[in-house]
Amino acid sequence: MNLKFKQISKLREKKFLWSEIATFYQLLKVGCKPKINEEVISLVRSYALEDKPKTQQEMADCVFKELGIKISRPSINALLKRIGITHKKLTYHYTQLDEEKAKAFNEEIKLLLPHTPFIALDECSFYPNLDPRYGYALKGERAVSKRPSSKGKHYTLLFAISSLKEKGEINPIGDKNNILLMDNARIHHAPKKRAEAKLPSTEEQMLRKNIEVRFITAYAPMLNPTELVFNLFRQQTEKQRPRNFEEMELAIKKVVELLNTKDLSKFF
Structure with a gap:
């Protein structure tokens, strides 16, 4: 319970809404194991910012493969918005650029x-x-x-x-x-x-x-x-x-x- 409280506090500091935290941790269902933690956030951030196009479903699959945590695509979408990552048109730089x-x-x-x-x-x-x-x-x-x-x-x-x-x-x-x-x-x-x-x-x-x-x-x-x-x-x-x-x-x-x-x- 103490670990869960610390994780919630950190998410509140990152300006997550209570409704989003409830969705992430599934607090509405008694006894459910928390899903979104700092490890998940760090993995999604690093994976999303790699120089390789990927879908939100691929990010969810990556979380399951690396951490064994099942997370939905809508949850990935909400998480990306909260950590300030948006989907943009790519700006290409030549590989020969010094x-x-x-x-x-x-x-x-x-x-x-x-x-x-x-x-x-x-x-x-x-x-x-x-x-x-x-x-x-x-x-x-x-x-x-x-x-x-x-x-x-x-x-x-x-x-x-x-x-x-x-x-x-x-x-x-x-x-x-x-x-x-x-x-x-x-x-x-x-x-x-x-x-x-x-x-x-x-x-x-x-x-x-x-x-x-x-x-x-x-x-x-x-x-x-x-x-x-x-x-x-x-x-x-x-x-x-x-x-x-x-x-x-x-x-x-x-x-x-x-x-x-x-x-x-x-x-x-």
Whole structure:
């Protein structure tokens, strides 16, 4: 009884409701053995946060396999909510990513941000036949919508944002050193094509406009602020359901107008 009291006290400290504690411990049934204890909580937390997708039923099966305790899927769901674990869309990092280099690059940029204007550049793919990826439906029914079978012609949007609070679109400051952030893709160098066109290197050409190029660490797109803006682009453009280039262009322009009214420095 003392052990049970201590376990209940710990769950109350973690802000579990009495009704949930009653469900976990089955206190409504006299003589039932407690199910949810610190060992179960620790196992569910560590198993859920592993880098491997799993279902709540698989978590319940894991508890039974490791601890011999049978626990229902709804109880797992309630437990996950209480310990602050939610089901989210995965953000993938490349296995080739050098995390130390990425961290060092990020820290270097943080030190420069308060004193130096930044510009971030990136590309994003769009198709005319875009549609929302989520929709509403009655419980137990599918969310169904109609769309063309073909995505249509592929287009690439080249977009840049500025870290200056008062400017949404790009306008480099002539009397200050500006820093341009972009990934280290071949198209951003193109030495052979530049040589054929008798153009200087990317870095040399940008310096003539008082812009210093900083190439982002390889395999670290999350360090490019423009990547975050593209999430809004896709969401807002898909809502418009464009069916041709003109409609897609208009939808994109509306997003650009919206962005130009906002403080984009928060993306840096």
